[in-house]
Amino acid sequence: MSYILTEDISVTHEFIKKHINFVLDDKDTYNRFFEEFQRYFLRAILSPIPFENFLLILDGVEIDLKDLRHLKNSLRRIFANDQHFKGIVGEHLFAFYYHKMVVDLLWAHGPKGRSSAEPGIDFITFTGNKEVKETIKITVWETKTTKNSVTTRASQIYDFFSEDGSFEENIDTEITAMQQLFNNEAESGLKEVVWDLYNIVINRDERFCIGASGISPVDNTTEDTFKKFAECFLGEISKEQRLVKFLFVELLDNLLTDLRDNIWNRLQAM
Template sequence: MSYILIEDIPVNHEFMKKHINFVLNEKNTYDSFFEEFQRYFLRSVLSTKPFENFLLILDGKELEHKELKYLKNNLSRIFKNQQHFKGIVGEQLFAFYYHKMVDDLLWAHGPKGRSSAEPGIDFITFTGNKDTKETIKITVWETKTTENSVTTRASQIYDFFSENGSFEENIDSEITAIHQLFDNAEDSGLTEVVRDLYNIVINRDERLCIGASGITPLNNSTDNTFKKFAECFLGELSKEQRLVKFLFIDLLNTVLDDLRENIWNKLQAM
């Protein structure tokens, strides 16, 4: 996708860093992105039938009262709080990048389709060769979205991955959910890794990675941005097992406004 530019950034700290820039300054580029992302966003936060019903609305068709009411009540969890809405959109933008641009993405768990303020793991990615379990990396991502510098949210990411943080408090329920999703999966390197998730996590296996992602319109990262992330799981993980990705999107507020107008305000007017 020509509007997503990815750059590896060398740093003097024990983590790997990438910058992901969404360049959407041209109207046609923005319109094309927004149409695709809006559809991706709705597909991620709705089950199949409500998603199909909203596509009917976009095509100018009317729904039965009960189906319209269901959609409004369902989507209110996303749109009723602006801060939570911003967090959900940021997480979905990061997932959108992963699904569109990361060639060796095998499978992803999350983001949550509900308020980003609720506890839990934001996003888990499985990358590598699905038939060779030794190549498969599992990255547990903590994602923060802000209209300001990403440094304003850094301490929350450090806290999450701290010794007494939320990582181990929440990871077991995610392992359970992932196991259930793979109950009937065909045998492969990926399914072997999924079955062994607990041991990979508890032993800080070399296939386990932790990720810090920041979504912001402000591209002002320096070498020292998120530098304390190198202290997370200190002595347990290598530099290559700590990943930092900043997603810079100048038009973040435009995306937020357009999603609210095209989805929530459209529903409220019906």
């Protein structure tokens, strides 16, 4: 049985809302989640050889000094700033949920880089039927992580999708990067959608969606949490093209501490 529970939440605002709860209420469940997520996180932030080297370390195998030095240098910026570390873990928790639970996920781009403070778009998902381009929805997500109420980060999400926000500034670069990744892919409906992304986005095609994601230890949301998100791209997209997902991880503090201890502090002690 999965420790991730999802619930559709009815709201009167012009967006679709879902709650995602990580239920980690016993030691065995938490440990299983931690092992799964740590492996996912490391695979996402490391290239294949450093990833395999870290797995060797976890198994108690000594690795060459030059490989150890490379691992430390590769991971340093992720762990250097607590706020940025929390942000990048939150972004990967949201991506982890997508890869583990969303059955029609076709492909995802992101999360980005080594720090949540890096400019750019946090996460882009493609869902639907890979061979039928008309069914494929593209959602551009702005993700914020907090140890407090997700409401405290709402204005940053509105600003991102505002007329003068960072969305328009960054989407063209992301489209170019995604299209390059598909250069050598076999022809499919998904590839056609990726190659037509500029027109889909700029014309606010019904397959284009925007997403607001808040990650927090506690669910203290109300009917009106993120209500102004309904004003993003007002008059350009429908209610069904605005998605709000709140992800609640009660043991977020434990996760951050355990990741730091098991990855960064372990390396520093070697």
